[in-house]
Amino acid sequence: MSTSSGINADLGLKLKRFVTPDHPEVNYAQAEKGIKAWLTTVDHKKIGLMYLGAIAFFFFIGGLLALLLRAELWTPAKTFLDADAYNQVFTLHGAIMIFLVLVPSVPAALGNFFLPIMVGAKDVAFPRLNLLSFYIYLAGATFSLYSIVTGAVDTGWTFYTPYSATTGTSVVSMTLGVFILGFSSILTGLNFIVTLHKLRVPGLTWGKLPLFCWSLYATSVIQILATPVLAITLMLLVMERTLKIGIFDPALGGDPVLYQHFFWFYSHPAVYIMILPGFGIISEIIAIFSKRRIFGYWFIALSSMAIALIGFLVWGHHMFVSGQSTLSSIVFSLITFFVGIPTGIKIFNWVATMYKGSISMRTPMWYAMIFLFLFTIGGFTGVTLGTLSVDVHLHDTYYVVAHFHYVMMGGMLIAFLGGLHLWWPKMTGRMYNERWANIAAFLIFTGFNMTFFTQFILGAKGMPRRYYNYIDQFQSLHQFSTVGTWVLALGFTIILIYLLQSLGKKGVIASKNPWNGRSLEWLTTTPPVLENFTYTPVVIHGPYDFHKPIAEFEYGIESHGHGHHDASVHHSNEESVNA
Amino acid sequence: MDKLGSLFLPPAKSTNAADVDALFGFISITSVIIFVGILIATIAFIIIYKRKSDNDVTSLNDHNTTLEIVWSIIPVFLIVYVFYWGFTDYLKLNIPPANAYEVQVIGQKWNWAFKYNNGYTSPNELHVPKGRPVKLVMQSRDVLHSFYIPDFRIKHDVIPNRYTTVWFEAIESGESVIFCTEYCGTSHSDMLAKVIVHEEEDFQKWLKESGGRPADMPLADYGKMLYTKSGCQTCHSTDGSKLVGPSYKGLFGSKKTFTDGSSLVADETYIKSSILNPSEHVVAGFAPVMPTYQGILSNDDIDAIIEFIKEQK
Ligand code: HEM
Ligand SMILES: [Cu+2]
Ligand SMILES: [Cu+2]
Numbered sequence: 001m002s003t004s005s006g007i008n009a010d011l012g013l014k015l016k017r018f019v020t021p022d023h024p025e026v027n028y029a030q031a032e033k034g035i036k037a038w039l040t041t042v043d044h045k046k047i048g049l050m051y052l053g054a055i056a057f058f059f060f061i062g063g064l065l066a067l068l069l070r071a072e073l074w075t076p077a078k079t080f081l082d083a084d085a086y087n088q089v090f091t092l093h094g095a096i097m098i099f100l101v102l103v104p105s106v107p108a109a110l111g112n113f114f115l116p117i118m119v120g121a122k123d124v125a126f127p128r129l130n131l132l133s134f135y136i137y138l139a140g141a142t143f144s145l146y147s148i149v150t151g152a153v154d155t156g157w158t159f160y161t162p163y164s165a166t167t168g169t170s171v172v173s174m175t176l177g178v179f180i181l182g183f184s185s186i187l188t189g190l191n192f193i194v195t196l197h198k199l200r201v202p203g204l205t206w207g208k209l210p211l212f213c214w215s216l217y218a219t220s221v222i223q224i225l226a227t228p229v230l231a232i233t234l235m236l237l238v239m240e241r242t243l244k245i246g247i248f249d250p251a252l253g254g255d256p257v258l259y260q261h262f263f264w265f266y267s268h269p270a271v272y273i274m275i276l277p278g279f280g281i282i283s284e285i286i287a288i289f290s291k292r293r294i295f296g297y298w299f300i301a302l303s304s305m306a307i308a309l310i311g312f313l314v315w316g317h318h319m320f321v322s323g324q325s326t327l328s329s330i331v332f333s334l335i336t337f338f339v340g341i342p343t344g345i346k347i348f349n350w351v352a353t354m355y356k357g358s359i360s361m362r363t364p365m366w367y368a369m370i371f372l373f374l375f376t377i378g379g380f381t382g383v384t385l386g387t388l389s390v391d392v393h394l395h396d397t398y399y400v401v402a403h404f405h406y407v408m409m410g411g412m413l414i415a416f417l418g419g420l421h422l423w424w425p426k427m428t429g430r431m432y433n434e435r436w437a438n439i440a441a442f443l444i445f446t447g448f449n450m451t452f453f454t455q456f457i458l459g460a461k462g463m464p465r466r467y468y469n470y471i472d473q474f475q476s477l478h479q480f481s482t483v484g485t486w487v488l489a490l491g492f493t494i495i496l497i498y499l500l501q502s503l504g505k506k507g508v509i510a511s512k513n514p515w516n517g518r519s520l521e522w523l524t525t526t527p528p529v530l531e532n533f534t535y536t537p538v539v540i541h542g543p544y545d546f547h548k549p550i551a552e553f554e555y556g557i558e559s560h561g562h563g564h565h566d567a568s569v570h571h572s573n574e575e576s577v578n579a
Numbered sequence: 580m581d582k583l584g585s586l587f588l589p590p591a592k593s594t595n596a597a598d599v600d601a602l603f604g605f606i607s608i609t610s611v612i613i614f615v616g617i618l619i620a621t622i623a624f625i626i627i628y629k630r631k632s633d634n635d636v637t638s639l640n641d642h643n644t645t646l647e648i649v650w651s652i653i654p655v656f657l658i659v660y661v662f663y664w665g666f667t668d669y670l671k672l673n674i675p676p677a678n679a680y681e682v683q684v685i686g687q688k689w690n691w692a693f694k695y696n697n698g699y700t701s702p703n704e705l706h707v708p709k710g711r712p713v714k715l716v717m718q719s720r721d722v723l724h725s726f727y728i729p730d731f732r733i734k735h736d737v738i739p740n741r742y743t744t745v746w747f748e749a750i751e752s753g754e755s756v757i758f759c760t761e762y763c764g765t766s767h768s769d770m771l772a773k774v775i776v777h778e779e780e781d782f783q784k785w786l787k788e789s790g791g792r793p794a795d796m797p798l799a800d801y802g803k804m805l806y807t808k809s810g811c812q813t814c815h816s817t818d819g820s821k822l823v824g825p826s827y828k829g830l831f832g833s834k835k836t837f838t839d840g841s842s843l844v845a846d847e848t849y850i851k852s853s854i855l856n857p858s859e860h861v862v863a864g865f866a867p868v869m870p871t872y873q874g875i876l877s878n879d880d881i882d883a884i885i886e887f888i889k890e891q892k
Contacts, residue, residue: 083765156762162739163722163763250740256723257738291630293641321725322736323743326673330666337658341651348650351617352643354624358635361625369621376617380610387661389595389668390603393732396725396760460587460603462729464760467768471756516633547639 011202011538015555018535022512024525027429031530042127043530047134048113049427054138055109058100065093067489070451070482077469086468087154094157095174099181100141102412103270106277107223108137108188110419111216113427115192117521118210120201120539122531125194133187136180144177156466158267161248161259165240172241175234182227182234185273189223192216201520202557203539210519210543211287211300215280218304222269222276222311230266233259257323264315272311274408276304278375278415279346282368285418286350288517289365290357293544296349303342310339320391329388336386340379347376362515363437367418370445374410378403381456396466399459405452417444417495425510429527430502436494443491450484518553519543535559592755592776593731594748598668600732606661672733675746679714682707686737687720687870689766690810691757699789700875702809703772705757706789707749708782714746720870725761728774736761749776765823769813802887805880814869817891824869825862827891836863850885 028045032038038046068089072081081089116124124130147153153174155164164171196217200209236247237259246252248259279300287294294300316324316332350372359365381403385391394400425431458477463470470478501507512526518541524533537556541548584591584600587607591597682705683694693705707713717726719737726745727734735745759770777785796804806812814823835849836842838861843849852859854876857869876884 083768087762087765087767154764160723160762166722167764250738290628290637291635292637293639295641296647297641299647320669321734323738323741326670329669333665334662337662341654341658344654345647345651347617351620351624352646354621354628356638356640357624357628358630358637359625359628360630369625372621373618376614380606380614383610383658383661384603384606387602387606387665389599389665389672390606391665392669392672392734393599393603393729395734396727457587462589462727462756462758464727464758464768466762469768471771546637 013202013538013557015538015557017551017554018556019554020512020523020525020534022526023429024529026529027525027527028530029527042123042131044116044124044127044130045113045528047130048109050134051104051112052109055101055105058096058141062093062096062101063489063492065089065096067485069093070485073478074482076472076475083468084154090466091153091156095144098157099178100144102274102408103185104137105412105416106281106419107192107216107219110423111192111277114423114521115213115216116195116199117524117528117532118213118519119196119199119204120520120533120537121195121199124191125198126191129187130191133184136187137184140177140181140184143180144174147173147177158263159237161237161256162250164237165249172238175237179231179234182231185223186227189220192220201537201539208539208542211283211294211297212280214301215276215304218308219273219276221308222273226266226269229262233262233266260319260322261315264318268315268318269311272307274412278412279304281415281419282350282371285364285368285422286353287544288515289360289362290354291546292353292357295352300346300349303346307339307342314339317386320388321395333386333388337383340383340386343379347372363434363441364418364422366438366441367414367421370441371411371414371418374406374414374448378406378410381406394459396464397459398455398463398465401465402452402455402459410448422515424499425514426521426526428503429510430507431510431514432502433498436498440491440494443487443494447484447487447491450487451481454481454484518545523553533559589729592749592751593733594750595668595672596732602664602668609657675714675744676712679712679746680708681714681716684715684717684726684737685720685875686717686724686726686759688722688763688868689770689813691770691772692875695786697786701789702875704808705772705774706782706785707774707776708779709749709752709776710779712746712748714744717743722763723761724759724763724770727758727760728755730755734760752776752778766813798883799886799890802883802885805876805884806887809872809876824865827888829892831889837861838863847885850888851881854881854884
């Protein structure tokens with residue numbers, strides 16, 4: 001990372017300083033008006049916001065289902081749902097939260113909005129493809145919801161065979177829904193990779209790329225490599241159900257354990273799709289709010305890339321008691337551990353970044369701290385589960401349920417909330433009420449631990465997962481966990497209220513750089529203009545060089561582009577190069 | 580340590596349980612120590628390096644080779660140690676001693692059956708001797724199930740068309756619960772059974788007397804016992820309410836209509852064939868989900884159940 005090169009960099013460009021005002025005359029939302037303009041827009045920011053709306057909606061549905069599940073578990077046997085309804089509700093909850101919320105959450109909403117701005121581009125590389133992937137997402141979601149209406153699926157989000165091949169419920173439409181969603185995921189990944197390679201502004205070398213962009217790069221690689229495997233698996237499942245070709249169903253001569261190999265070959269890498277973007281956000285937040293260069297930039301950037309590849313070799317840790325060979329289990333356990341270590345080291349890196357920093361505990365930073373707390377617990381319990389003999393006892397109990405909620409909700413979802421609070425002023429031009437934001441964060445932290453820490457104890461004591469009924473000795477722990485969900489729900493409701501309120505007439509107007517950030521998104525107006533910048537920024541310093549005056553970040557060259565999405569402009573430096 | 584363990588873990592009632600618990604304890608305690616370390620450092624930094632003004636000057640240092648090597652090497656050592664420990668215990672859990680006493684296990688929606696070498700099949704109750712290794716050879720008749728005894732720290736999936744095994748050696752007599760831990764549909768959470776550990780001589784006695792009705796027990800009462808023990812009650816009520824299957828109330832002698840439109844009067848033959856070959860006649864209004872009890876209930880058992888059903892008027 002160059003730190004001391006002069007203003008004229010070594011780029012051979014004639015640089016000019018562009019001081020952008022806080023607020024533009026016409027921002028991206030005002031530039032194209034009306035509902036039709038939104039629905040047909042190819043602007044990555046609007047597409048990002050539409051994703052945000054859809055994801056928030058599905059999170060709301062998934063959350064309601066979770067409240068139902070926990071309420072039903074207030075007593076053993078029937079509280080108010082019957083067994084089949086309960087089984088359908090947990091399947092829908094899991095499938096919605098994973099496929100409709102977590103997988104797209106950070107990349108499709110925040111990534112879409114910010115990745116192009118952070119590399120100084122006017123849009124993603126293929127704006128139309130981006131809009132298409134949003135509609136594919138909606139189509140997939142509709143298909144999945146359609147299956148709710150028509151008889152509901154009760155297989156769990158894992159769709160294990162032969163059960164899923166034999167139940168009389170609409171597994172086919174649900175799996176087709178997930179299959180379609182996969183394409184949306186692949187297209188977004190493709191778009192990001194090309195954008196990162198081709199549309200970075202001059203001076204933005206890989207070493208100056210914000211870590212959020214690196215994390216999306218790693219995520220995109222997994223999306224492109226892993227999602228097709230899921231698609232193939234689901235297709236095979238559909239073929240088995242409709243054409244009676246025996247693949248996984250022993251009744252037709254298939255092998256049910258084969259399905260599990262296929263499924264986890266996708267779904268383990270998918271857990272990295274569901275966490276790496278979160279790591280990216282946490283790196284941004286901790287750097288900004290500690291006003292400090294990230295400790296071990298290259299380690300964080302490259303270990304994510306390494307995990308994206310090596311993460312493909314550990315799927316068998318979900319199958320230690322499934323009947324796979326003992327030797328495979330041993331090898332998978334060993335690799336699992338070694339993939340876990342770099343993740344642990346990242347936690348040390350983040351804490352070390354705070355050392356000798358200038359720490360400001362604003363809302364996003366609170367979320368980053370909550371993330372560190374919860375994700376660390378999730379990681380340690382992952383090590384417990386990766387240990388062969390211990391996993392025999394804990395597999396398919398509430399311990400696993402607690403583990404993946406600590407990493408997915410305590411990790412990714414908390415990071416998402418952190419990112420939302422970090423970038424809300426930039427996206428909307430408004431600042432939320434920080435007092436309420438901190439209260440909500442506190443409630444979510446408390447409610448989360450009440451709900452899920454309890455489940456570690458339940459699981460260790462032997463309470464199996466996906467149980468509608470349970471033996472009496474578990475009741476008090478179940479009830480405590482259920483009360484936790486009410487605290488969580490209160491926290492989320494408060495967030496919804498103050499965010500909406502900030503958009504209203506009384507909302508506080510935000511400045512263009514409320515947190516004193518250094519990456520490109522903080523240098524454009526708030527909210528940004530349609531094509532993000534009125535000039536082509538040139539990057540001289542690293543994204544975490546807080547010791548350099550902000551003025552040195554404001555250099556660029558005239559932008560000659562006309563018309564939206566004339567992507568080539570960013571690249572045609574030829575005109576501006578000083579011979 | 581034992582006290583602490585009992586807060587989080589079920590009682591340890593097999594020879595392997597103590598090893599698993601020790602490793603669980605080691606990982607958990609090491610994790611807590613490191614976690615608390617991280618927490619203290621974070622809180623300390625938040626307090627010590629609290630922002631004083633927007634112009635605060637911060638350190639530019641962004642690596643420290645010694646520190647990075649130390650915090651990479653220590654986890655590697657810990658991890659290798661934990662892996663190795665888990666690996667050796669896992670081998671123990673997976674290799675049954677050669678002299679193990681063998682019991683066949685059949686899992687099906689939604690009950691377990693245990694078959695002994697004397698030909699007796701015990702539904703939903705696994706009887707084993709204390710202090711002798713027991714090996715279970717398991718198979719499923721329908722979908723995946725998983726056989727789990729928390730007190731023994733053992734678990735293994737039960738798969739159609741394939742045999743899988745687990746083994747354990749119980750160290751105290753008494754009862755423990757058996758769960759199904761692979762989701763298998765509606766009554767997955769009711770697919771419970773019991774393991775009953777006897778002293779060796781009691782076990783031999785049980786084995787000898789098993790398979791029949793105690794001499795002083797009326798046939799219908801024995802039928803009732805089988806009705807509860809074999810899991811019929813998860814699907815059939817005796818009070819007229821409709822569960823997964825039809826109620827036994829008023830069943831005997833009534834006229835039944837089937838999904839194919841045919842009909843029959845429910846007599847002994849019909850009931851027997853319903854138990855052994857349930858898909859032959861599927862009662863109208865119900866799904867064909869009743870499992871067969873072929874090879875699980877003997878002819879005598881079925882006679883007793885028929886007597887019991889006759890009494891449900
Ligand atoms: C230190 C890193 C981690 C390790 C060593 C680890 C290890 C494991 C292991 C061994 C299991 C299987 C447990 C069982 O089924 O018996 C598991 C389950 C799971 N993990 Fe992790 N994990 C780690 C991080 C994560 C992360 C980051 C995520 C997602 C963001 C995640 C999501 C899940 C999920 C969803 C399951 C359960 C899947 C299911 O059965 O439904 N894990 N983990
Ligand atoms: Cu995994
Ligand atoms: Cu089950």
